[in-house]
Amino acid sequence: MPQQKKKTTIILFSGDYDKAMAAYIIANGAAAYDHDVTIFHTFWGLNALRKDAHIPIKKGFLEKMFAKMMPHGADRMGLSRMNFGGIGLKLMKHVMKKHNAMPLPQLIEMAKEQGVKLVACQMTVDLLGLKQEELLDGIEFAGVATYLADASEGNINLFI
Amino acid sequence: MPQQKKKTTIILFSGDYDKAMAAYIIANGAAAYDHDVTIFHTFWGLNALRKDAHIPIKKGFLEKMFAKMMPHGADRMGLSRMNFGGIGLKLMKHVMKKHNAMPLPQLIEMAKEQGVKLVACQMTVDLLGLKQEELLDGIEFAGVATYLADASEGNINLFI
């Protein structure tokens, strides 16, 4: 009887560039070791899934406000520390290039190629006034029930 | 032989409204799927268990200071991002109402009704100068040993 595949599930709650990097590095590593991997993006973590472009969509006033103030995509998120209005992240990206560490948008691309399941939490998508057209293609929309079904079989479950 | 119940344990360290919401939504979901669920509140997460009222208690000076500066209960916690002195949270609550998402105090009430075990970490209760009378009724007080006993049998263990 073949051994069951290991499972890794990550809730990405944070909207910080460095925390999202950690999440995607773990996810890509686990996928490389043949785990079934899922990242559930909720609250500010949804920003990692936004397209890096202005998508014109009709929205209510509050939704427009939230959407406007949140970063448009992975590349525009900030560091959780020493961000200094973006300067810290610029320096970090510079150092990352020097050390051949992948920037976040590429880590996300790689995760998709490796078959990591990217999920957007439907409830918080609605709360933050995001629309499907604003988010990356190929992602799924689901809720806590789907998360629990995956995580309760998970070998590694993290909240980031 | 009946299958053992699944177990979910969450450490709620954060004092942010949105993170506490995430913790309680997962906890309530897991309880609905018949998991044994425990939330261990430690450090700033204890604020979610404070009563929404001023309880007159004799305390030392430092304890009074900490107690005064920390939010009195779940409804007075702030967002981890875009709080803007409370305006962000007000907008969020407004949107939540529109989308029929439960506010945090109701999520906590529901957790209690579903039999989620709410634990306050005794050590940090002492450090922050909180008294039992200030915290919600029906919660337990315990330490790291109790947490480890639960979590080492846990299917889903999260630190939030």
Added chain:
Amino acid sequence: MPQQKKKTTIILFSGDYDKAMAAYIIANGAAAYDHDVTIFHTFWGLNALRKDAHIPIKKGFLEKMFAKMMPHGADRMGLSRMNFGGIGLKLMKHVMKKHNAMPLPQLIEMAKEQGVKLVACQMTVDLLGLKQEELLDGIEFAGVATYLADASEGNINLFI
């Protein structure tokens, strides 16, 4: 056949004194209950492993900047909340003393004595421009593959 030892793995991403305290209290507790325990320090969590002294090392400009702005060791980290430029932490340490709670440097010392495996994430050590000489003796250097090997057998896996 003897039962296998339980395993606890913690990723310490945070550079906050209180979060690192939580990580080390759980780690020490788990070690006392005979778990195999590993703490993987990554990003700002590496500061907990820095020596509390200025170590003169030749570095590039960016690396010098990062290194300069990050706290030199566990005792110089700040609280995640109510730090107030260090005053909050001073008060917290004062209260901890009164309640016989161990300060972070002692918790780390105890972890080492109990055989908790302390790992520094090689990639982020490089990104933040840290050098081996600046970090505590007796720690290991490893990457995501080592983490995954440990965590996929872990009973308790946390991201802090």
